[in-house]
Amino acid sequence: MNEADHTPEEPAVKKLGTFAGVFTPSILTILGIILFMRLGYVVGTAGLWQALLILFIANSISVLTSISLSAIATNLTVRGGGDYYLISRTLGLEFGGALGLVLFLAQSVSIGFYCIGFGEVVAGLFGASHIVAQLIALLAILALFVLAWKGADWATRFQYLVMTILVLALISFFLGGLLNWNGQLLTENWSTAAGSPGFWVVFAVFFPAVTGFTQGVSMSGDLENPVKSLPLGTFLAVGVSILVYLAAAVIFAGNLQQDILINDYQAMNRVAFVSLLITAGVFAATLSSAMASFLGAPRILQSLASDKIFPILNLFAKGAGESNNPQRAVLLAGLIAIGTVAMGDLNLIAGIVAMFFLISYGLLNYATYYEARAASPSFRPRFRWFHQYASLAGALICLAVMLAIDWKSGALAVAVLFILYQYLQQTVPQSRWADSRRSYYLQQIRENLLKVSSEPEHQRDWRPQILAYTDSSERRQRLLQFSSWLVGKSGLTTLVRVLEGRGAQLKRKKLEAENELYKDIADSGFPAFPLVITTSAFEVGNPVLLQAFGIGPVRANTLLLNNRELSTQRFFSEEPSDFGRNLRAALRLGFNLVVLDGTDEEWAILDNLPAEDRRIDLYYQPGNSGALMLLFGYLLTRSEYWRHAELRVLMAAQDDDRQATQESLNQELEQARIEAETTIVENCQQQTLVEYSADAGLVLLPLSLKNGQIVDSDGERIEPLLENLPLVALVVAAQEIDLDAEPEEGVAGILAEAEDALAGAQTRLLQAEKEIQEQNQLIESSLQKMLTAQEQGDSESLTNIQADLKLLRAQLDKATRLSAKAEAKVENEKLRLEKLREEHRLVMPHSKEKED
Numbered sequence: 001m002n003e004a005d006h007t008p009e010e011p012a013v014k015k016l017g018t019f020a021g022v023f024t025p026s027i028l029t030i031l032g033i034i035l036f037m038r039l040g041y042v043v044g045t046a047g048l049w050q051a052l053l054i055l056f057i058a059n060s061i062s063v064l065t066s067i068s069l070s071a072i073a074t075n076l077t078v079r080g081g082g083d084y085y086l087i088s089r090t091l092g093l094e095f096g097g098a099l100g101l102v103l104f105l106a107q108s109v110s111i112g113f114y115c116i117g118f119g120e121v122v123a124g125l126f127g128a129s130h131i132v133a134q135l136i137a138l139l140a141i142l143a144l145f146v147l148a149w150k151g152a153d154w155a156t157r158f159q160y161l162v163m164t165i166l167v168l169a170l171i172s173f174f175l176g177g178l179l180n181w182n183g184q185l186l187t188e189n190w191s192t193a194a195g196s197p198g199f200w201v202v203f204a205v206f207f208p209a210v211t212g213f214t215q216g217v218s219m220s221g222d223l224e225n226p227v228k229s230l231p232l233g234t235f236l237a238v239g240v241s242i243l244v245y246l247a248a249a250v251i252f253a254g255n256l257q258q259d260i261l262i263n264d265y266q267a268m269n270r271v272a273f274v275s276l277l278i279t280a281g282v283f284a285a286t287l288s289s290a291m292a293s294f295l296g297a298p299r300i301l302q303s304l305a306s307d308k309i310f311p312i313l314n315l316f317a318k319g320a321g322e323s324n325n326p327q328r329a330v331l332l333a334g335l336i337a338i339g340t341v342a343m344g345d346l347n348l349i350a351g352i353v354a355m356f357f358l359i360s361y362g363l364l365n366y367a368t369y370y371e372a373r374a375a376s377p378s379f380r381p382r383f384r385w386f387h388q389y390a391s392l393a394g395a396l397i398c399l400a401v402m403l404a405i406d407w408k409s410g411a412l413a414v415a416v417l418f419i420l421y422q423y424l425q426q427t428v429p430q431s432r433w434a435d436s437r438r439s440y441y442l443q444q445i446r447e448n449l450l451k452v453s454s455e456p457e458h459q460r461d462w463r464p465q466i467l468a469y470t471d472s473s474e475r476r477q478r479l480l481q482f483s484s485w486l487v488g489k490s491g492l493t494t495l496v497r498v499l500e501g502r503g504a505q506l507k508r509k510k511l512e513a514e515n516e517l518y519k520d521i522a523d524s525g526f527p528a529f530p531l532v533i534t535t536s537a538f539e540v541g542n543p544v545l546l547q548a549f550g551i552g553p554v555r556a557n558t559l560l561l562n563n564r565e566l567s568t569q570r571f572f573s574e575e576p577s578d579f580g581r582n583l584r585a586a587l588r589l590g591f592n593l594v595v596l597d598g599t600d601e602e603w604a605i606l607d608n609l610p611a612e613d614r615r616i617d618l619y620y621q622p623g624n625s626g627a628l629m630l631l632f633g634y635l636l637t638r639s640e641y642w643r644h645a646e647l648r649v650l651m652a653a654q655d656d657d658r659q660a661t662q663e664s665l666n667q668e669l670e671q672a673r674i675e676a677e678t679t680i681v682e683n684c685q686q687q688t689l690v691e692y693s694a695d696a697g698l699v700l701l702p703l704s705l706k707n708g709q710i711v712d713s714d715g716e717r718i719e720p721l722l723e724n725l726p727l728v729a730l731v732v733a734a735q736e737i738d739l740d741a742e743p744e745e746g747v748a749g750i751l752a753e754a755e756d757a758l759a760g761a762q763t764r765l766l767q768a769e770k771e772i773q774e775q776n777q778l779i780e781s782s783l784q785k786m787l788t789a790q791e792q793g794d795s796e797s798l799t800n801i802q803a804d805l806k807l808l809r810a811q812l813d814k815a816t817r818l819s820a821k822a823e824a825k826v827e828n829e830k831l832r833l834e835k836l837r838e839e840h841r842l843v844m845p846h847s848k849e850k851e852d
Helices: 017-028 033-037 039-073 083-092 093-125 128-150 150-181 181-187 200-211 226-253 258-263 266-269 275-306 312-319 327-342 348-372 388-427 437-453 475-489 505-524 539-550 577-586 600-608 622-636 657-674 686-693 719-723 747-792 793-837
Strands: 465-469 492-501 531-534 558-562 592-597 614-618 646-652 677-681 698-702 704-706 710-713 727-730
Touching: 017 150, 017 226, 017 275, 033 039, 033 093, 033 226, 033 275, 039 083, 039 150, 039 200, 039 226, 039 258, 039 266, 039 348, 039 388, 083 093, 083 275, 093 128, 093 327, 093 348, 093 388, 128 275, 128 327, 150 226, 150 266, 150 275, 181 226, 200 348, 200 388, 200 531, 258 266, 266 275, 266 719, 275 312, 312 327, 348 388, 348 437, 348 531, 465 475, 465 600, 475 492, 475 505, 475 558, 475 592, 475 622, 492 505, 492 539, 505 531, 505 558, 531 539, 539 577, 539 704, 577 592, 600 727, 614 686, 622 646, 622 657, 622 698, 646 657, 657 677, 677 686, 677 727, 686 719, 719 793, 747 793
Parallel strands: 465 492, 465 558, 492 531, 558 592, 614 646, 614 698, 646 677, 698 727
Antiparallel strands: 592 727, 704 710
């Protein structure tokens, strides 16, 4: 090989391992200022038993969230951004973006809080004022800023020094505690102190101690192997911290009196073998927690900016150097920390920050449960100890703790998150990545379809499921608009094209047609699904489509098409016989038909009408088509376009009795619970229709076919009528539409009656079997009496017993015959019920699925 052609490999960017990238930042944040300066107060105030309970609840959140974290981290490649990345890729950009922003702010504010704690401890050693403490905090922020600006590798070296100091401090504390152990004090400190502020108040004091276990997640972009390091490092940090806090609580209880524990925040110095190490440990704890937040917060912001969710944050996506160190985000986090130090009373902010951490843990748990609940084949975590209900429990515990600690701060934090969520939902046009929501929706569809298929169909459940046919892109927009009115937000529309032809070019034409439908649906703004099928002939392919369309119990029931649409599609063939034959074929297959007739001028007139001046005229005829038209008229008024319109139902006088027709129509509408004005007309001839409805916005008319053409009620051509009317929809029903159906009617009622008949037959069978059993017992008793009478030679008693025995056997024969009849009746009722279930497709209920 020619050396001149050899290109040397670029030096690989040095990544962090489990210990340096996950365990160290997590354990240093957990073993923070609460351990050194507040754990003694918790033990003294709450008593050892409540302190242990507080530890259990707080660490339950840690463990459950770590389980969820491990599941997600071993299911996908974790990029930079930690909690934000995991949640956004599971629950979507709205949740992820809102949480990512508040987490960045919370961690940035935390830098200031930890540095304030450091400043106050240092100032306290010299008796300095609060202003001096703030100045020391600012100096600490600047020092940590330099390390964060240099990058994670420099900060990690600093953390090793901090880790060494913390270990020495804890050794000093435990050594001193064991040397001065007092079992009597442990007993005295077991119970709660008098005047304790309450369990949840003390819990709130302790809880910040466990908010650091996800610090390693924030470093995910700097890890060499996040899938392995995140679960292992997090569990190690949580496990070690649980042991340290449990042991420290017991040492406190067994070494110091309760009043000292409550009042002296420096109580650890009293126990330690070398108290100077505890002071150094406090310095290390505050600075390490601040450093961990200084590393985590900028990386969350950088990941958020890289996703381009908030345009104003895009400039923070750029990093520096080979490791892509987020220096711009480091600068912003430092400024927020300085602003935090400069502020006065921070109690409210502290509460809200704690709530943001709880929300993040709760959402992380819920995101994992959500992912598992979706049952997507892509969810294959390598973490074997995961269970979806553990994640759900973690989410619920976080919610309960938020409400228990401070429901006002929790409500404010949730409100901020909700506002950001709504902002993103309105401003971001579409997701920039695939998340778990679609898998979750698909799983819900599956489960709900199975539930629906196990329930009997009923007229009350009917809703329009429309197949809309059109080849004309110009008329497609209006057809979609009309279909959206008809479904009334209760059904679905599928936009259909049937392509005829053969050959390889047909596949390309189908793809082009699908793209055209997608575009037209998007441009219209009305919800619909596109469907393109190819066939050698319309008469062959369309019946197959109508019979096969849908899934499970969700089937189309109505066809919608434009009238007089000239195109290549055979529904609209220039041959009238073909047009009528296709319509009749659809009717025979059980599809209702709606033919829409309207010119561009008629649509323009309708759109220019004020909303309150629009009127729908519906010409009612008793029967299925009339009932379907009434239902469509009602559904039209549920749309925003027709919400303020007047619905007028017109009907021709029956038997020349206008009063009786009016009363019958009003009763029909009352039973159907449809509000409309009623008008009785002389007849439904074309002249009458034009006279009454020429000024309407929309007219619904019955559809009749004659010789392949649509005709009016007198069998005359309908074209002259349509030319003198506004927008018209011609409707014919192929199904029974019972607007007044009671819940007990229909399939459910029939099945209930059959089940009751079966239950009655089974009861009679049980009674007959019981009668047989009683007769057998009486016969057995009589036989015993007869043997006794024979032995005693009592002929008179023997005669009476024989007579009774004969009567009992006759009754037994009768009971046996009744039992046989009852058994036959039970079998007949079982067969009848089974047949009914088969007829109504309810053979296999899906209420509970068997698991392999």
